[in-house]
Amino acid sequence: xxxxxxxxxxxxxKVKIQVDTEEASLDMANWEAQGDPVCGTTRCLAxxxxxxxxxxxxxxxxxxxxxxxxxxxxPETTALADAHELNHDIPQIAGHLLGLTAHxxxxxxxxxxxxFEFIDLVASGHVATARAFxxxxxxxxxx
Numbered sequence: 001x002x003x004x005x006x007x008x009x010x011x012x013x014k015v016k017i018q019v020d021t022e023e024a025s026l027d028m029a030n031w032e033a034q035g036d037p038v039c040g041t042t043r044c045l046a047x048x049x050x051x052x053x054x055x056x057x058x059x060x061x062x063x064x065x066x067x068x069x070x071x072x073x074x075p076e077t078t079a080l081a082d083a084h085e086l087n088h089d090i091p092q093i094a095g096h097l098l099g100l101t102a103h104x105x106x107x108x109x110x111x112x113x114x115x116f117e118f119i120d121l122v123a124s125g126h127v128a129t130a131r132a133f134x135x136x137x138x139x140x141x142x143x
Contacts (some may be wrong), residue, residue: 007099015048016123019116028112031090032058035118046094046108052081053097058090069115106143107134114141 006011019026027042032051043051043058050058056076058138061068073081081088084096095105107118113136121130 005099007122007130008097009125009127011049011052011098012122014083015053016119017047018043018048018052019119025040026112026115028108028110044108045098045119046090049094049097050077050080051066052088065143066132103138103143104131104134104136106141108142110141 011079022024025042029045030042030044030080031047032043035101041074053076054076057075058074058077060071062071072137077090077093080086084093086092086096091108094100094108095102100107102114107115110118117135118130118137121127121133
């Protein structure tokens, strides 16, 4: 079993600012989705963690007749993964940045309500409570 990692509270605080201030900015169904100028870009917890670290989109996007499609990971995301000797896998990269165990990375597949609660607890510095909450939520969800 992987040991307890040091949670990156500062990164959680940055994510909290994003999800608290931007309309529809947390969408646990997408690592990153580009919307129109009104909706902007939405990301899940993992997507925000990577974006706020690199300052760039997670992917290289291509416009296609009124919509956008993913081409590949952005050079910034690839460089970040390579710098930390990680697979080019968004959950693994984000989990490493946030200080999550492999089991805790399942938070990336949870509903927004549980994820908001987890982000709030960690950003408030209540890491032990956040981890206990997440453990229970993951168990209840069958992870």
